[in-house]
Amino acid sequence: MSQNRFTPETTRLDDAARAGWLYYVAGNTQDEIARKMGVSRQTAQRLVAMALAERLVKVRLDHPIGRCMDLAAALRDRFGLITCEVAPSDPEAPDLLTGIAIAAAAELERVLKSPERRIVSLGTGRNLRATVEQLPRMACPQHVVVSRLGNMMQDGSATPYNATIRLAERIGAPHFPYPLPVLARDAQELAAMQQQQAARNTIRLCAEADLSLVGIGQMDMTAPLHVDGFLSTAEMEELARAGAVGEITSWVYDAQGRIIDCAFNHRVASAPLPRAGDRPVIAVASGQAKLPAIRAALNGRLINGLVTSEATAERLLA
Amino acid sequence: MSQNRFTPETTRLDDAARAGWLYYVAGNTQDEIARKMGVSRQTAQRLVAMALAERLVKVRLDHPIGRCMDLAAALRDRFGLITCEVAPSDPEAPDLLTGIAIAAAAELERVLKSPERRIVSLGTGRNLRATVEQLPRMACPQHVVVSRLGNMMQDGSATPYNATIRLAERIGAPHFPYPLPVLARDAQELAAMQQQQAARNTIRLCAEADLSLVGIGQMDMTAPLHVDGFLSTAEMEELARAGAVGEITSWVYDAQGRIIDCAFNHRVASAPLPRAGDRPVIAVASGQAKLPAIRAALNGRLINGLVTSEATAERLLA
DNA sequence: CCTTCCGATGGGCATATACTCATCCGCCGG
């Protein structure tokens, strides 16, 4: 078909549209298209590619998951994330944990399937606990599970939501609880604690973790740190004045995602936050209340992966 | 990823949606999808196929031609056509000939490109004439062009719009003009005419035609048969009373596409209409005025191919 | 009229995709 009988541009685009239609809508093979349009197969291929390049074909996914993946892609783009999963929100309960727990579990499971030894470090929190609950039982003795922070309060009692032990049990992997409490009394005590062999070993493992899953805590009266009794109301208010908007494994940061240089952070005994480089540091967090904390963590590149809900993702991008 | 932890149907469909999204929207290869989703390549392929089968992915073509091809596909479906082309209508002049002439010429060209001998039979009319004008010059001595009806009026003068000669000249093929006039005086004269060797030979060629291109005539005061003087106003009115809505190569038919058993048809000297079986009998017709005639021809399976305008296609499907 | 250049073309090949088949796993009835 001689394109030059008419305006070549138009006709060529028309042909591209035809080819695109035949390929994507009618499901023809490029060979059939070539025959039907009277051109060579290669030309048909070029036309189909052109239809794609010229954005003539628009693909839409008619499934809740489609919107989620759009949001996830947007978040990845915007915040330079290695990985991002957005779970469909149930309109009835937009911030239900189950969805994101399943999504996060899928991420985790992917890593655990590796036959190579992997070090997985975990924070704490309801989200992570729920995530681990969603994992199927697997036999993964080759991996190592390590906690990034203590589960002891200063009085020696345990915090709830311990994900590390649960995960280790579930997959039959050796695990390293964090051998220090969440907080030291002061910087001096902290320094002493960190000299312990077990602490140094565990902190090193955390630094080498192939995958880190953490929660994100908000900084209001519903803050996990406050609810669990690590932060008095007075301390909370002081931190808020210093600009605190969120915390990850107890490290408190401001709206730009910078760890605040304050008395509280000098007492935090948790493993240092991994520099979110090439190894995934994935936050599992959602909910209106955590929004500023999540946004700050993303802005400050404290994390390079996020698993969240559709509703939260939308608000993050707004 | 064990689907059986949750409702298997849902999860599988979700996975299909993810896979579809990754494939069609994100442009991943199935191998990448397999890695990202932690499944085998084959499973990824199945998921993509499922997303397609379950109609999760909707492809839309953002180009005027897209609408045309949708209409063409709908017409093919609805009327069991072998081939159907819908040319974009210029909103300024919805029934302009050029568009459909180009489209029809493309159809014709496709057949002419064959190195095998093809018999192409033609009707008459502005549409066919315009179609032939759109053909590029080609050297096709292997083909044969034959006319399905005469171009002589009863007084021996020629009708306009002779497409056969023009086509034969353009492609350098041997051609067979129709050796009889359009109409005989009566059935008896007709029978005598058809005994002629030339007539029998030409009619046989028409019956064997590999491609037949015909126009469709309406049955009102603008009817080609009337304008060209073959049908008096009185005869027209009588045929209309008998239910005539259109004609193809002078054979007059009713709204169901049945050739009417009437005096006029008993005088028609044109080659019998080919039974629209597997060999293409393509009508080139468009325009509000021809709508009932086209619809009837489609309903009666007098044709198995149609080239028309976007506007006409829409009305045919309405 | 000839030369040069650019885009289009089709052959050939590496890769990706679709399909078939044997097998496996979990479920169910005996």
Next chain:
DNA sequence: CCGGCGGATGAGTATATGCCCATCGGAAGG
């Protein structure tokens, strides 16, 4: 507890697709 059944899986393979490159032909400029 066992055997049969149906869907899911992975290996293998035929087919389709994407890409590189040599070549061609028409347009612009000398």
